Amino acid sequence: MSEVDPAMGVGQVIGSFGGGGAQRLAYNLAVGLGERGMRSYAIALRSAGHYADAPPDSVKVVSLESRGRGALGIIPSMLRLRRLVSREGIRVLHVHGTSSLPFVILATAGLRPRVAVAFTWQDSERVLSETGVRRRVLIWALRRCRSVSGSCRKVADQLVRGAGLSDVGIFHGGVPATPPPGPRDADAPTILWLGRMVPSKDPQILVRACAKLREEGLRFSAVLVGKPIASTQWYFEQTRDLIRQSGLEGTVSAPGFVPDAEMATIVATAQIGVQSSHTEGMSIALMEQMMAGLAIVATGVGDTPVAIRHEQNGLLVAPQDETQLTSSLRRLITDSRLRERLAAAARAEAVNQYSIEAMTQRAMQEYTRIVPNAR
Numbered sequence: 070m071s072e073v074d075p076a077m078g079v080g081q082v083i084g085s086f087g088g089g090g091a092q093r094l095a096y097n098l099a100v101g102l103g104e105r106g107m108r109s110y111a112i113a114l115r116s117a118g119h120y121a122d123a124p125p126d127s128v129k130v131v132s133l134e135s136r137g138r139g140a141l142g143i144i145p146s147m148l149r150l151r152r153l154v155s156r157e158g159i160r161v162l163h164v165h166g167t168s169s170l171p172f173v174i175l176a177t178a179g180l181r182p183r184v185a186v187a188f189t190w191q192d193s194e195r196v197l198s199e200t201g202v203r204r205r206v207l208i209w210a211l212r213r214c215r216s217v218s219g220s221c222r223k224v225a226d227q228l229v230r231g232a233g234l235s236d237v238g239i240f241h242g243g244v245p246a247t248p249p250p251g252p253r254d255a256d257a258p259t260i261l262w263l264g265r266m267v268p269s270k271d272p273q274i275l276v277r278a279c280a281k282l283r284e285e286g287l288r289f290s291a292v293l294v295g296k297p298i299a300s301t302q303w304y305f306e307q308t309r310d311l312i313r314q315s316g317l318e319g320t321v322s323a324p325g326f327v328p329d330a331e332m333a334t335i336v337a338t339a340q341i342g343v344q345s346s347h348t349e350g351m352s353i354a355l356m357e358q359m360m361a362g363l364a365i366v367a368t369g370v371g372d373t374p375v376a377i378r379h380e381q382n383g384l385l386v387a388p389q390d391e392t393q394l395t396s397s398l399r400r401l402i403t404d405s406r407l408r409e410r411l412a413a414a415a416r417a418e419a420v421n422q423y424s425i426e427a428m429t430q431r432a433m434q435e436y437t438r439i440v441p442n443a444r
Contacts, residue, residue, distance in 0.1 A: 087118025220350025
């Protein structure tokens with residue numbers, strides 16, 4: 070978007086650039102803006118995180134090294150952010166985490182020129198579920214943003230009702246564009262599940278569906294990629310136990326965290342992608358599977374039906390419906406033409422709508438809207 074002043078500094082703010090989809094989205098956006106000639110900053114309240122281990126020259130990664138919740142840990146970090154914004158002439162701070170928002174609003178109070186704060190609520194499971202003082206502080210901070218968006222329509226509507234906001238948009242993410250997929254095994258396709266190992270993502274329903282399909286004599290393999298958070302390590306172990314108890318050790322694997330090089334190999338050999346979540350906004354993992362040219366089976370939650378249109382570029386199933394999931398996987402395993410058609414359509418949709426370039430274009434249009442004299 071050539072009308073945007075390239076000298077305008079823009080920062081993406083989150084706790085750390087390492088972890089789930091929100092962290093990847095924020096870092097991808099920082100990279101995309103840098104590649105478009107903007108002065109782009111990836112600002113982590115705590116540590117930078119592994120996504121930012123080797124940033125391109127077009128992005129400046131800054132860690133504010135916030136330690137704890139007390140004033141002794143937070144105030145020095147606020148001062149560091151304040152100095153950074155003033156020194157670098159940052160005009161927009163796009164915040165991607167609820168715990169970061171009050172921090173940013175307080176840290177930038179009174180700065181001139183005023184910093185435009187944009188906020189995207191990424192978590193579709195908990196929207197304004199806080200109570201007491203924390204809820205009041207969060208609503209106070211939301212009302213001081215120049216732009217507020219949700220990760221999907223449902224989240225946006227909840228913010229309108231819960232915070233009394235009149236104008237809440239929707240901001241969908243984007244993922245790196247990748248080359249078209251090469252030839253893949255047509256006789257025994259690989260199914261890829263990608264996400265955090267937590268109950269709401271429900272990888273176990275895929276394990277049970279695989280057990281039924283294996284009993285039918287179908288040839289396939291499945292890999293469940295993703296690690297748990299600290300509080301769901303038990304669920305990760307339970308999922309691995311379910312694989313063993315179902316006699317699927319040679320067919321289904323759950324390796325946990327996978328390094329980028331190994332992940333690229335898995336994606337290159339996979340043909341079917343599964344999203345089995347009970348709740349989502351717009352899943353970054355789903356976008357990655359679409360971009361990789363996989364035939365998608367996904368639960369129709371959040372804005373997933375915006376990206377996946379049933380029978381056109383994927384198959385939609387109801388959440389927690391094991392019968393529907395099993396039937397859809399059976400179709401894709403046994404019908405290579407259907408797989409190829411849906412995979413090609415999913416990739417085309419990802420390239421056009423869910424690439425970093427497409428996300429960056431949407432973001433730049435919004436930043437131009439909320440910053441006076443940005444053109």
